[in-house]
Each structure stands twice: as structure tokens, then as C-alpha cells.
Amino acid sequence: xxxxxxxxxxxxxxxxxxxxxxxxxxxxxxxxxxxxxxxxxxxxxxxxxxxxxxxxxxxxxxxxxxxxxxxxxxxxxxxxxxxxxxxxxxxxxxxxxxxxxxxxxxxxxxxxxxxxxxxxxxxxxxxxxxxxxxxxxxxxxx
Amino acid sequence: xxxxxxxxxxxxxxxxxxxxxxxxxxxxxxxxxxxxxxxxxxxxxxxxxxxxxxxxxxxxxxxxxxxxxxxxxxxxxxxxxxxxxxxxxxxxxxxxxxxxxxxxxxxxxxxxxxxxxxxxxxxxxxxxxxxxxxxxxxxxxx
Numbered sequence: 001x002x003x004x005x006x007x008x009x010x011x012x013x014x015x016x017x018x019x020x021x022x023x024x025x026x027x028x029x030x031x032x033x034x035x036x037x038x039x040x041x042x043x044x045x046x047x048x049x050x051x052x053x054x055x056x057x058x059x060x061x062x063x064x065x066x067x068x069x070x071x072x073x074x075x076x077x078x079x080x081x082x083x084x085x086x087x088x089x090x091x092x093x094x095x096x097x098x099x100x101x102x103x104x105x106x107x108x109x110x111x112x113x114x115x116x117x118x119x120x121x122x123x124x125x126x127x128x129x130x131x132x133x134x135x136x137x138x139x140x141x142x
Numbered sequence: 143x144x145x146x147x148x149x150x151x152x153x154x155x156x157x158x159x160x161x162x163x164x165x166x167x168x169x170x171x172x173x174x175x176x177x178x179x180x181x182x183x184x185x186x187x188x189x190x191x192x193x194x195x196x197x198x199x200x201x202x203x204x205x206x207x208x209x210x211x212x213x214x215x216x217x218x219x220x221x222x223x224x225x226x227x228x229x230x231x232x233x234x235x236x237x238x239x240x241x242x243x244x245x246x247x248x249x250x251x252x253x254x255x256x257x258x259x260x261x262x263x264x265x266x267x268x269x270x271x272x273x274x275x276x277x278x279x280x281x282x283x284x
Contacts, residue, residue, distance in 0.1 A: 076181070118260025
């Protein structure tokens with residue numbers, strides 16, 4: 001993956017969080033693919049499938065005055081052909097989340113086809129860092 | 143996407159959960175791509191990047207006697223060219239999770255390049271179903 005390609009993916013990812021911060025539903029709608037099946041998993045929600053339901057969920061969130069902005073950080077990009085994955089942290093009203101955003105190259109632009117965000121523990125509670133094998137601290141998935 | 147293609151993706155996804163249930167690290171290692179960058183987000187963990195760290199995390203989980211099996215259900219498949227996304231529920235020792243598994247077609251086989259799992263509320267606490275817009279219940283992402 002070229003640096004230039006990586007930058008175009010990161011710009012699409014930034015546009016997503018900017019649309020969220022600006023409560024810009026039209027831009028948000030444009031960022032999501034119209035050509036491919038899409039899905040979205042908001043933290044603590046069941047998965048949502050299909051453009052109509054996904055866009056409706058964003059309409060609700062962007063139109064909710066109680067919804068704070070998301071600050072995105074530590075973006076990492078994986079690109080394989082016409083698909084790109086951005087993994088990043090999200091800071092939402094003091095809560096730390098981790099997100100996977102999946103983009104598809106369509107007509108020369110990166111369009112979102114999936115988003116999943118879920119809670120991440122604060123640094124003080126994370127225990128072993130990700131650079132160490134988890135075997136030594138006997139963590140489980142429940 | 144043909145039904146046959148969808149079935150090959152679902153079979154790769156089942157192999158992942160079977161390797162987990164059988165604590166079969168060799169199969170788990172073989173399911174993850176060796177050709178492409180990979181990442182993994184276990185529920186409540188910071189993201190893990192790179193094959194060495196991702197496999198180490200599975201080694202720790204599969205080798206932990208306290209780790210219960212995961213039962214996968216409600217698989218949904220999105221395929222775009224050589225990339226496939228499976229979104230499914232995971233039942234882990236009574237806790238309900240929702241996961242995104244991303245596969246890449248390599249040398250004729252689907253190999254995992256990313257996994258994110260996060261908590262899903264029980265059905266009784268989910269409020270509006272995903273078929274209804276979220277706007278009406280004023281939910282937020284925090």
C-alpha cells in the first residue's frame with residue numbers, strides 16, 4: 001500500500017468523524033456505500049443491516065442533542081486491494097471505545113460498508129499491553 | 143455473491159469457532175493470514191496488531207483452562223471481491239457478544255485478517271429493535 005493510498009483512506013475515515021461532529025447527515029449518507037450491502041454495530045446495540053436501517057440509526061444519533069462528538073485517534077490502516085480497514089480509538093464523552101471501520105473503493109472513492117465500535121478499558125485497567133502475549137495473565141473472553 | 147461462495151465463507155467462520163472450542167492452536171494459526179497484515183480486538187482489550195501478537199493472544203486464550211467455548215449464531219455474510227465480512231453473535235459463558243470477522247481470499251482459501259468482538263445487551267434490554275430507527279428513543283453512543 002502506497003503512502004498516498006493510505007492517506008486517502010485516512011481522509012475518508014476523518015470525513016466520517018467530521019460528519020458526526022458536525023451532525024452533517026447528508027455527508028454521512030454520502031460516505032456510506034450505495035452499491036454494496038452495509039452493516040453497522042454501535043456500541044451496545046445489536047447489529048444493523050441494510051442502508052435504510054443504518055442511515056436511520058445515524059439520523060437518530062446526529063439528531064440527538066444529548067449525543068456528544070467523537071474524537072478519533074491512533075488510526076491504523078490495513079488495505080487489501082479495493083477494501084480498507086481502519087482501526088482507531090474513539091473518545092466519546094469521556095468513554096474510550098475502539099472501532100473497526102471498513103471501506104470499499106467505489107468509483108474512485110472510499111465508501112464505508114461497515115462500522116463496529118465497542119468499549120475499551122482505560123489504560124490504567126488494561127493490564128498487559130498488546131505487545132505482550134496474553135497467556136501470562138490468564139485473561140479470558142468473558 | 144453466489145450461494146456457494148457464501149457457504150465457503152461460512153465454513154471458514156465455523157472453522158474459526160471450532161478451533162476455539164477444540165483449543166486447536168495449530169488450526170487457529172492456519173486460519174489467520176500469513177500474507178497480509180492482521181489485527182484483532184478481543185472484547186475489552188486494546189487492539190492487537192501483527193501476526194505474532196495476534197497468535198500469541200489466541201495461544202493465551204486457548205491455553206487458559208478458565209476460557210469457555212464460544213457458540214456462534216446468526217451469521218450474516220457480506221462479500222466484496224476477495225474480501226468477506228461475517229457479522230455474528232457469540233455466546234461466551236452466558237455473555238452475549240457481537241463480532242465482526244474479516245476474511246481475505248488467499249490462494250483459494252478464506253483467511254482471517256481481523257476480528258472484533260464486543261458486548262451486546264441481552265434481548266430484554268435492547269429497547270428498539272434494529273429494524274426501527276434509533277431516533278425515536280434518543281439513544282446515544284455513550
